[in-house]
Amino acid sequence: MTDTLPDRLASNPDSPFYNEELLAKGIGIRFNGVEKTNVDEYCVSEGWVRVNAGNAKDRFGNPMTIKLKGKVEPYLKAQA
Numbered sequence: 001m002t003d004t005l006p007d008r009l010a011s012n013p014d015s016p017f018y019n020e021e022l023l024a025k026g027i028g029i030r031f032n033g034v035e036k037t038n039v040d041e042y043c044v045s046e047g048w049v050r051v052n053a054g055n056a057k058d059r060f061g062n063p064m065t066i067k068l069k070g071k072v073e074p075y076l077k078a079q080a
Contacts (some may be wrong), residue, residue, distance in 0.1 A: 053079065
C-alpha cells in the first residue's frame with residue numbers, strides 16, 4: 001500500500017469509508033493548522049471533519065458528531 005491517504009476516511013465500522021488496516025497504521029489530522037485527536041471522519045476535497053460532541057448520544061446510542069469546515073491535512077503518524 002502506498003503512503004497516499006484516501007480523500008475520505010471514517011473510524012466508524014458501519015461507514016462505507018471505514019478502512020481498518022489504514023487506521024491501524026495511525027492517521028493524524030491537522031485541521032486549520034491545529035492537531036485534532038477526536039476526529040471521527042474527514043473529507044479533504046470537501047474540506048470538513050466530524051468530531052464527537054462530548055458525551056452526547058443519538059437515540060440509537062451512537063456518539064453525536066459536529067461537522068466543522070476548514071482545511072484538512074491527513075498524515076501517517078511516525079511509527080516508533
